[in-house]
Amino acid sequence: MENNIFAGKQVLITGGLGFIGSNLARKLISEGANVTLVDSLIPQYGGNLFNIHDFSDKVKVNISDVRDPFSMAYLVQGKDYLFNLAGQTSHLDSMTNPQADLEINASAQLSILEACRQHNQKIKIVFASTRQIYGKPEYLPVDEAHPIRPVDVNGINKLAGEWYHLLYNNVYGIRACALRLTNTYGPGMRVKDARQTFLGIWIRNVIEGKPILVFGDGLQLRDFNYVDDVVDALLLAALDAKADGQVFNLGSKEVVNLKQLAQMLCNLSPESSCEIVPFPPERKAIDIGDYYSNYDKLQTTLGWQPKTDLKQGLANCLAYYQEHQQAYWSAA
Numbered sequence: 314m315e316n317n318i319f320a321g322k323q324v325l326i327t328g329g330l331g332f333i334g335s336n337l338a339r340k341l342i343s344e345g346a347n348v349t350l351v352d353s354l355i356p357q358y359g360g361n362l363f364n365i366h367d368f369s370d371k372v373k374v375n376i377s378d379v380r381d382p383f384s385m386a387y388l389v390q391g392k393d394y395l396f397n398l399a400g401q402t403s404h405l406d407s408m409t410n411p412q413a414d415l416e417i418n419a420s421a422q423l424s425i426l427e428a429c430r431q432h433n434q435k436i437k438i439v440f441a442s443t444r445q446i447y448g449k450p451e452y453l454p455v456d457e458a459h460p461i462r463p464v465d466v467n468g469i470n471k472l473a474g475e476w477y478h479l480l481y482n483n484v485y486g487i488r489a490c491a492l493r494l495t496n497t498y499g500p501g502m503r504v505k506d507a508r509q510t511f512l513g514i515w516i517r518n519v520i521e522g523k524p525i526l527v528f529g530d531g532l533q534l535r536d537f538n539y540v541d542d543v544v545d546a547l548l549l550a551a552l553d554a555k556a557d558g559q560v561f562n563l564g565s566k567e568v569v570n571l572k573q574l575a576q577m578l579c580n581l582s583p584e585s586s587c588e589i590v591p592f593p594p595e596r597k598a599i600d601i602g603d604y605y606s607n608y609d610k611l612q613t614t615l616g617w618q619p620k621t622d623l624k625q626g627l628a629n630c631l632a633y634y635q636e637h638q639q640a641y642w643s644a645a
Contacts, residue, residue, distance in 0.1 A: 318552065320345030325392045327351050327379050327425070328360070328399035329372075332502040333441065333494075335364035336540045337396055337547055342371045351388055352399070353378040359402070359503045363640035379421040386428040389436060394551050397425060397478075398441045400471070405595060407467035418470035419477075426481045426489075438489040439550045442475040442560065443468070444606060446493065453534075454607035457493075457560055464601060475560065482558040490556040492546055494563050495606050499540030499626060500633035504641050512537070512574075516630050518585075519578050520638060525587040529600070531572035536565040536605040539621035539629075549615040556615060564606025567623045574623075581628055 324341055328334045329350025338348050350372055352360040365372060377384040379399045389395060400418050401407065407414035422440075429436050446469075447455050448462035463469045478489040496510065504513035515525045546563055550556040569577070575587035592600065611617045621629075634641060 317345050319394075319548075322346045322393045323391055324348045324394045324396070325351065325388055326396045326398060328441075330354060330360035330362060330364055330374070331398065332359060332364070332499070333497060333540060333543060333547075334396070334398045335361075335501050336499065337398070337544045338365065338372055339368055340544050340548070342368050347373075349373040349375060349388065349392075351375045351377055351379070351384070361501070361503075361641065363637070364501045366640075379425060380416055382424045382428065385425050386432055389425070389428045389433045392433060392436050395425075395429070395436050395438045396441075396547055396551070397422070397438055400441065400474075401467065402443075403467070407465055407470070408595070411466040414466050414470050418467065419473040422474035423477050426477055426487065429487050430481065430485050434485065434487055436487065437551055437557075438478060438487065439547050439556075440475060440478045440489060440491040441547075442491040442493045443471050444493050444495040444562065444604060445601070446472040446475070447601075447604075449601045450604055453603060454564065454605050455562065456607040457562055457610055479558060479560070488554070488557045490550050490558065491560045492543075492550060492563060492611075493560060493606075494538070494543060495565075495604070496535055496537040497540055497543050498537055499630060501540070502630075504634060505643065512630075515575065515578060516627075516634055517638075517642070519582045519631065520634055522584060525575045525578060525585065526590050527571050527575050527587055528590060528592045529571075531575070531589050532570045533600075534568050534570050534603040534605055535574070536568050537574075537623055537626070538563050538565055538619055539626035542617075542619040542621055545620075546611065546615075546617045549617050553615050559610075559614070561611040561614070562606040562608045563611065563617075563619075564608035565619050565623070568605045569623065577624060577627055578631075581624075581631055
């Protein structure tokens with residue numbers, strides 16, 4: 314990617330104090346962009362001011378909720394790019410509080426797009442979608458042509474949010490695309506609980522000397538993307554007109570089962586251990602079994618491929634949280 318291509322550009326990141334948003338902001342600041350972060354800082358959604366502690370003086374922060382149409386109508390004005398990352402990510406929470414999931418992942422997305430239609434039709438939007446919309450795979454690896462059959466409320470609402478973006482691209486010419494993320498991990502991810510990713514809790518347990526709990530038989534296959542690689546994908550999608558109106562899978566050539574993943578963490582911290590435990594019923598009901606992506610479309614269209622191997626990424630995470638655990642253990 315050409316250096317400083319975002320220099321002087323006006324960029325808005327929803328969910329900007331969260332895991333991916335803050336890492337994206339750090340990269341954009343390094344390229345000279347003028348970045349505004351919007352985040353509700355509602356405790357269960359993952360925003361954490363510490364995520365921007367090393368560059369907080371270089372960004373604007375607006376504490377507001379994407380569900381507030383007046384706030385979003387103001388914030389989108391004059392922006393060149395919108396990275397729309399705000400969302401409710403917990404699959405379990407979506408089942409216990411489906412209305413909130415609907416408001417954040419669907420209704421608010423429509424409201425944001427309406428704000429763009431009314432106040433800034435020239436903006437380019439990159440929407441963070443999820444592999445969860447596919448549901449239980451019929452074949453592997455899963456490509457973008459795979460049937461879409463969400464297994465939880467979160468998947469249905471994220472799909473609606475994604476399709477609103479594509480509709481506004483196709484009907485109103487508001488340039489938008491969607492990236493279907495899969496198991497993003499790295500420094501800044503939520504480790505207080507499993508609302509964002511189970512890997513956060515695993516890393517916390519390793520640091521605290523507690524066993525890693527692997528649900529089921531541990532043979533479920535997964536792929537993972539380190540956050541720096543996800544940031545690269547977001548930026549490529551923002552810059553390239555070939556992305557407009559498209560959806561893209563992210564993914565990795567490294568496919569591991571959960572027992573292997575747990576063992577990789579234990580190898581990095583030899584005093585650690587893992588235990589195979591039964592699935593909690595509420596998780597078993599929405600588990601999708603094996604999943605890994607085909608990301609050929611993203612590689613062919615935008616030239617993206619993951620660069621950080623899983624072992625190095627996990628080592629980076631452990632080192633980060635060992636140094637900064639107090640900022641995350643009790644954080645929102």
